[in-house]
Amino acid sequence: MPRARLSTAGVVEVALAVIDEQGLEQLTLAAVAARAGVATPSLYKHVASLAQLRSLVGVRVMEDMAEQLTLAVVGRSGDDAVASLMRASRAYVLRHPNRYAATPADPLHDPATQAAGYKLLQVFLAVLRAYRLDDSAAIHAIRCLRAIMHGFTSLEAAGGFGLPEGLDDTYEQLVQMFIASLPHP
């Protein structure tokens, strides 16, 4: 294989850099090409379309998150694990404010993002396993958890809360609120 200055993974990497620096809406094939030092149409040798690049970026971010979140919960269980998962999620979004917006809203509906979506879902399921919820209760609990985390982090990343003051406290309140809603023996 000749002249492999670029690869699919490399293009995704450059795309992440563009997103980090300029935001999701500035993710453009032209911007990626410029940053990679390449003509725009050359990208099509590695990526089928802008839509596919977006999808690949989404997968990459979800895999990244799954890895980091897993690290945050290993060796913990119960309330401790739940709190740690929630804090780690927020921390990830704060570290890469623009990346979270690149994750698809419904990864499970698209074959291209399904696997990464399940990988992420598994982490959440694992953390709730200790509570021995029945199927229905587990579904409700995981939806609540996702809603709370998505709501807070996406508002925070978008600057949706007026002042950043005291946001740690607010989030901690949400963490405790959710934990309190879980069944404790």
Add this chain to the structure above:
Amino acid sequence: MPRARLSTAGVVEVALAVIDEQGLEQLTLAAVAARAGVATPSLYKHVASLAQLRSLVGVRVMEDMAEQLTLAVVGRSGDDAVASLMRASRAYVLRHPNRYAATPADPLHDPATQAAGYKLLQVFLAVLRAYRLDDSAAIHAIRCLRAIMHGFTSLEAAGGFGLPEGLDDTYEQLVQMFIASLPHP
């Protein structure tokens, strides 16, 4: 004023129709012009740019929501009012799944959307007033409320939850979770 087939308000109205039918990302001056039976550049007589149209649409949606939410809470107070506000918010998003995504993430930072943002904020503040929270506690509570509602409704509107089955129950669980976190005498 001559030949007023169109007006700023009219353009916004058409934009809402486009958003309702084709989604936020399809809100394009070309689409609005086509639907209004007018050439694209003609829109500039009523609207300064696509960005401004987006902003106007956001304002329009926030005002709409503020009105509907107000209707949902008048004559109620305490837990009753909170539950009603939360249910009405979700109902609005379900009725116009695409409109909610058109509201700016941080309306208070932009003079053009500030007023509508405060209008909406007032409804939430009013509902929490009965709990006599001190300033700090009120801020935390309102942030929690927004995070929960935004998280759930935006995920639901985007099809982020696998099956729509049992979503009413999940949301009700969130409503009770939040209410339980408020101080009760």
Add this chain to the structure above:
DNA sequence: CAGCGAGGCTAATGGCGTTAGCCTTTTGGC
């Protein structure tokens, strides 16, 4: 060393936002 294919390029097309400049219709003041 020959050739073939991966990986780059330029040129061209179509959709979009936006600007400039023109033309007509309406209307407010005389």
Add this chain to the structure above:
DNA sequence: GCCAAAAGGCTAACGCCATTAGCCTCGCTG
């Protein structure tokens, strides 16, 4: 009633972007 002014429409044109087609060349493989 009339006339100027301007509101509100239009076409033409530009630049940016995604995408496609077709070419060229490097560098590995036989």
